[in-house]
Amino acid sequence: MIASLVSVRNLRVELGGNEILRGLSCELARGKITAVLGLNGSGKTTLLRALLKEIPYTGAIQFHCGHDHSKPNPRHVGYVPQKLRIESNMPLTVRDLLGIAMQRRPIFLGLRSEVKQQMKVMLEGVGATESLLDRPLEKISGGEQQRVLLALAMWPEPELLLLDEPASGIDVQGQEQFYDIISRLNRERGTTVVLVSHDLSTVGAHVHQVMCMKDGLIHFQGPPREITAEALQQIFGTARHLFVHSHQ
Numbered sequence: 001m002i003a004s005l006v007s008v009r010n011l012r013v014e015l016g017g018n019e020i021l022r023g024l025s026c027e028l029a030r031g032k033i034t035a036v037l038g039l040n041g042s043g044k045t046t047l048l049r050a051l052l053k054e055i056p057y058t059g060a061i062q063f064h065c066g067h068d069h070s071k072p073n074p075r076h077v078g079y080v081p082q083k084l085r086i087e088s089n090m091p092l093t094v095r096d097l098l099g100i101a102m103q104r105r106p107i108f109l110g111l112r113s114e115v116k117q118q119m120k121v122m123l124e125g126v127g128a129t130e131s132l133l134d135r136p137l138e139k140i141s142g143g144e145q146q147r148v149l150l151a152l153a154m155w156p157e158p159e160l161l162l163l164d165e166p167a168s169g170i171d172v173q174g175q176e177q178f179y180d181i182i183s184r185l186n187r188e189r190g191t192t193v194v195l196v197s198h199d200l201s202t203v204g205a206h207v208h209q210v211m212c213m214k215d216g217l218i219h220f221q222g223p224p225r226e227i228t229a230e231a232l233q234q235i236f237g238t239a240r241h242l243f244v245h246s247h248q
C-alpha cells in the first residue's frame with residue numbers, strides 16, 4: 001500500500017457557472033512522481049489550482065505532512081503554471097524575478113552575495129545558464145521561461161512539486177534533461193511530484209503513477225503498466241494510440 005501525501009475527497013469546483021471538477025477523489029502518492037493525463041479541458045489545471053487553494057472548492061483536500069496548508073500557495077508546494085502571464089508594462093529581468101522570491105529585503109537595495117550565488121546554482125540545476133539573469137522575462141523563449149520557473153519552484157525545497165505541462169515548450173534534448181532533473185529531485189530528496197502532460201509516450205517511462213482525467217473526474221489511478229487498452233479507449237477515445245508504447 002502506497003503512503004499518501006495528499007488525500008482528495010469529493011472535490012467539486014465551479015467556474016463560470018459550470019461544474020469543472022465533479023466530485024473527484026484521489027490520493028497523491030508520497031515520494032512518487034505522478035502524471036496527470038487527460039484531453040484538453042478535462043480539468044487538469046483546475047485540479048492543480050485547487051490543490052494550491054487558488055480557487056474555491058467544496059470537498060476535502062487533506063495534506064498529511066504536518067505543514068500549514070490553510071492559506072493559498074503554501075511555501076512547501078512548488079508550482080510551475082501552464083502559462084506565464086507577464087504584464088508587458090512591468091519590465092522584469094530573470095534576476096529580478098528570482099531575487100523577489102528569494103530575498104526578504106527589497107531587491108532595489110541590492111542582492112545579497114549568497115543569493116547571487118544561489119541563483120547561478122539554481123539555473124545550472126535546470127540546464128539554463130547564468131546569461132539568462134540579465135534578460136527581460138518577457139523576451140526569453142517559452143522553454144527558457146519554463147526552466148526559470150522550474151528552478152524557482154524547486155527552491156528552497158518543496159515537499160510537493162506541481163508542474164503543469166512543464167516540458168511542453170522545451171526541446172527534445174531539454175526534455176530528457178528535464179525528466180532527469182525531476183527524477184533526481186524525487187530520488188535524492190523524496191520530493192513528491194505531480195506533473196500534467198500530454199506527452200503520453202514519454203511519461204510512462206519516467207513516472208511511478210498515472211492519473212487519467214476525463215470530464216472533471218479521475219477514471220484511472222495506478223502504475224502506468226496497469227492501464228489497460230480498454231481503459232484508454234474509454235477515457236481517451238481516438239487518442240488511445242498515443243499511449244501504446246508508453247506501457248508496453
Ligand SMILES: Nc1ncnc2c1ncn2[C@@H]1O[C@H](COP(=O)(O)OP(=O)(O)OP(=O)(O)O)[C@@H](O)[C@H]1O
Pocket residue numbers: 015016017018020038039040041042043044045046047082
Ligand atoms: N476561469 C474560468 N472560468 C470558466 N471556465 C473555466 C475557467 N478556467 C477553466 N475553465 C474551464 O474549465 C475546463 C477545464 O479547464 P482546465 O484548464 O482545468 O483544463 P485542462 O485539462 O488543464 O486542459 P488543457 O489540456 O487544455 O490545459 C475547461 O472547459 C475550461 O474552459
Ligand SMILES: [Mg+2]
Pocket residue numbers: 044045046082164
Ligand atoms: Mg491545463
